[in-house]
Structure formats: structure tokens, C-alpha cells
Amino acid sequence: MRTSVGQTPILWPLLLVVTGALLLLDNFLLIEIDIQTIYPIVLIWIGLQLLWRGDIAPSWQAQTFGVTRGNVTEGQLEISSGEIDVKIRPSRNPERLIEGQYTARSRPSLKVRNRRAVLKMQRGTTWLFSLADWQIELARDLTWTLLASTHLGQLDIDMRGLQVERAYVASGIGDIRLICSDCRAGEVVARSNLGDVRLAIPDGIPAIIRVEAGPLCRIIRHSKRYLEQPDLAIVTQEYDPDSPAITVKVSATFGNIHLISVPSLSKGERRVTVGGREKAAHY
16 A cells, blocks of 8 residues: 655744744844734634645645555445545546545555455544545446445545446535446435535436435426436436436435436446346447
């Protein structure tokens, strides 16, 4: 597993130099300064540090990491990020199983058995004051199972180009932005207690969506591709009951459910699962 810490921010060293110079001049009676007047400056500096780097201190910043794929043919990623925002994308590096940005001084847990890799990224095992987002890129050409949850944060997941067999995404307080796979007819579950769910099905991909909306939840269709069935299920216009399709179950208690269309990034033959077996299909 490869890890490297990003460039050290300049804000904190600059603050220390300026503060030290002021205190030194005050000691030699060259200037008169009240220490209490420095506190607002420190708070402003902390705010700038959070906006710029996403962390309170340089030693708690994020770091990049990468895991070599090896002979792995199947992967499972389990994420419990607490209050941290998470972004997942397909990787451009065919030699990597997973890579991206993670909490400094921490590493994802990795176990491999029978060519199946199980990776775990848990907020409880990372440094408490590290607030940088987690950015993850996954290998494209193996089957994935995704389990991602956050208590107070956003989940931004783009599965286009990924072979996702099953994805379970949940947020306590925070929005979910989810783009389904355009390579595999898998199962997707998205739940949010307090926050919007923005679900996107790539163009040309058949899908059936079953919605559980709370009393203060609205379903907003941003495309005419989404058609309501007599059983209240929502399907894309490409949906055929006799053909493979993505199955989605989405629910929100306080917040809206947005159904969106996005371009498909994959072309040609795709692998789909029918009756537990894979076969080629052209969507």
C-alpha cells in the first residue's frame, strides 16, 4: 500500500512567524500589544485553513494512498465516514485496486481471500480533528460491492464505468448524489433521513426505481425518461420487464428525491447479471 502526505500548508507557518515576531517586539518594548487581541486573528486563520486545506492543522491533513491490484478479481468497499464527505469515482490507473485521498496517519483496512478484496474505511479509526474529504477511485474491470454510510456528511458517488453488483448508500444528515453504473445491471439502495437524494440513471440504461417517500418528501423528475407505472414504480423509458435492468430502491424522510439523466460514459458490450450468471448485453 502506497501513501504520501500532501504539501504542507503555508498558513500556519506564516501565522507562527508573524505571532512570534510581534511577541518578540513586545518583549523588547518596541511595541505594546495585548495578547487577547491575537485570539480573533487565530480564529480567522483556522477558518482560512479549513476553507483552503480542509483540516485544522498541517499534521492532520489528508494524504494520498494507493493499493496495487495484484490478482484480485472482486472487491468490497465498506465506508463509515461519520461527519466526513465522501466522493467515489472510477480509477484511470489499471494497476490500482483503489487509490485516492484519505486521512493522514491512517490507512484503509485491507483483507484478501480467494481473490476477493475487502477494504474498510472507518471514521472511528482516524484522527479525530482531521476534517478533509475522502476521495476514492476504484478499479474499473472487476466486480464491486459498495457499502457507504455517513452520519453528518455528503456522499457523492459516480459508478459510471464501474462493475457494481450491489451498492448500499445511506446518510443520516446530508445529501446523497448517486449516479448508477452504465456497465452492469445491479442492485442499488439509497436512503437519507435528512437531506436530498439526487439519483441519476445514465442515458440508454434501463432501470426500475421503487421510492419510499416520507411525509415531507417530494419526488422531482427532471427528465421525461422517467415513467410512472400502475404499481407506483418508476421506470426509465428503456425499461423492459423481460430484459436485465438496474434495480433501485430509494427513500428519504425529510428531503426531496431528484431523478436526473446524465450521459453514459461506456460504449459497446456490457456485462449484466441474470439469474446469478453474467452475460453480454447491449443496452
